[in-house]
Amino acid sequence: MKPDLAVEPLDSWIQTDGKPLIIAGPCSAETEEQLVETARQLAALGQVHAIRAGVWKPRTRPGSFEGMGEPALAWIQRAKAETGLPFAVEVATPQHIELALKYGVDILWVGARTTVNPFNVQEIADALKGVDVPVLVKNPVNPDLALWVGAFERIAGAGITKLGAIHRGFSTGEASKYRNIPMWQMAIELRTMFPQLPIIGDPSHMAGKRAYLNELAQMAMDLNYDGLIVESHIDPDKAWSDAAQQLTPAAFGEMLEHLHIRQLESSDREFQSAMEQIRVKIDSVDRQLVEHLAARMSLVEKLAEYKRDNNVSMFQPDRWKEILESRKQLGAKLNLYPELVEEIYKIIHMESIRKQTEVINSAPVA
Numbered sequence: 378m379k380p381d382l383a384v385e386p387l388d389s390w391i392q393t394d395g396k397p398l399i400i401a402g403p404c405s406a407e408t409e410e411q412l413v414e415t416a417r418q419l420a421a422l423g424q425v426h427a428i429r430a431g432v433w434k435p436r437t438r439p440g441s442f443e444g445m446g447e448p449a450l451a452w453i454q455r456a457k458a459e460t461g462l463p464f465a466v467e468v469a470t471p472q473h474i475e476l477a478l479k480y481g482v483d484i485l486w487v488g489a490r491t492t493v494n495p496f497n498v499q500e501i502a503d504a505l506k507g508v509d510v511p512v513l514v515k516n517p518v519n520p521d522l523a524l525w526v527g528a529f530e531r532i533a534g535a536g537i538t539k540l541g542a543i544h545r546g547f548s549t550g551e552a553s554k555y556r557n558i559p560m561w562q563m564a565i566e567l568r569t570m571f572p573q574l575p576i577i578g579d580p581s582h583m584a585g586k587r588a589y590l591n592e593l594a595q596m597a598m599d600l601n602y603d604g605l606i607v608e609s610h611i612d613p614d615k616a617w618s619d620a621a622q623q624l625t626p627a628a629f630g631e632m633l634e635h636l637h638i639r640q641l642e643s644s645d646r647e648f649q650s651a652m653e654q655i656r657v658k659i660d661s662v663d664r665q666l667v668e669h670l671a672a673r674m675s676l677v678e679k680l681a682e683y684k685r686d687n688n689v690s691m692f693q694p695d696r697w698k699e700i701l702e703s704r705k706q707l708g709a710k711l712n713l714y715p716e717l718v719e720e721i722y723k724i725i726h727m728e729s730i731r732k733q734t735e736v737i738n739s740a741p742v743a
């Protein structure tokens with residue numbers, strides 16, 4: 378089945394004057410004063426299109442602050458009236474949806490810890506039947522594109538057409554300076570699959586720390602994301618949740634000032650022809666790359682036949698170590714990151730082992 382989604386363009390439900398959609402606001406609505414004041418300061422920047430506020434917070438361990446619940450929805454009504462901006466809230470259950478809609482929340486989002494569970498997502502989709510509201514879906518906690526796609530399909534199946542993705546990064550267990558590893562490739566795959574689906578970057582949850590927000594927001598913009606959702610709080614260090622990754626509305630304004638927004642295309646003829654010429658060369662280099670890969674694989678297969686006939690094992694640790702080191706050194710000389718060369722060679726080696734297993738398990742040539 379070829380996946381497809383009926384998605385309305387972003388500007389059919391929120392006006393951004395052709396600029397990236399900017400959603401900002403506190404991780405959690407803590408008090409009426411904190412929420413209204415944060416929203417007021419963010420609105421005053423003149424660059425924020427919607428305010429986010431957590432009302433129900435899924436927390437890893439019990440005993441942490443779990444959100445103010447329904448009373449916070451009344452504060453949202455006041456903050457909306459004061460700023461004139463639409464509000465976005467995370468919903469995780471049908472009751473959340475019912476309450477959010479009752480209080481006039483404009484945009485709903487499904488959190489990463491909900492997207493992982495198809496039962497939860499289906500309950501949410503069922504509760505959204507017949508409702509016309511924009512729904513943004515965060516990536517699942519673990520890097521599983523199919524799970525993310527499945528959530529869109531369930532929600533689109535309920536008739537929601539104002540859909541968008543929020544890329545907040547992934548828990549992979551790998552060591553990283555980030556709280557949630559971006560794995561940009563996942564969002565590139567999503568964009569390739571559903572070009573019409575808006576993708577919004579969530580640098581706050583990727584970063585976990587204020588210091589990394591700029592670089593992550595810039596990367597999202599450089600990958601043509603349609604917008605950003607960023608946590609901002611009037612007094613971040615005193616925030617009841619996510620203190621380290623929130624920034625003041627003023628600091629957020631500064632961050633936006635420094636963002637470099639590039640366009641997807643240019644109609645400049647000279648640029649287009651220069652790009653075309655270089656792309657022809659890239660096509661030719663890519664052809665050689667693939668041909669060389671194929672040539673390498675047939676050599677490996679030949680070698681495997683000798684190994685099979687002489688009862689020698691396919692994995693040769695010393696040779697593999699030597700290959701890895703020498704290719705990394707060569708790469709470094711040619712200005713390539715040794716890590717890149719290492720990753721590529723790990724994939725090649727795994728495929729080489731797989732091919733050799735095939736040969737070794739086949740009958741010897743008579």
Ligand SMILES: C=C(O[C@@H]1C=C(C(=O)O)C=C[C@H]1O)C(=O)O
Binds near residue numbers: 677693694697
């Ligand atoms: C091809 C061989 O088998 C394995 C695969 C290697 C490769 O693809 O280069 C290297 C070492 C072995 O682990 C070999 O022994 O040379």
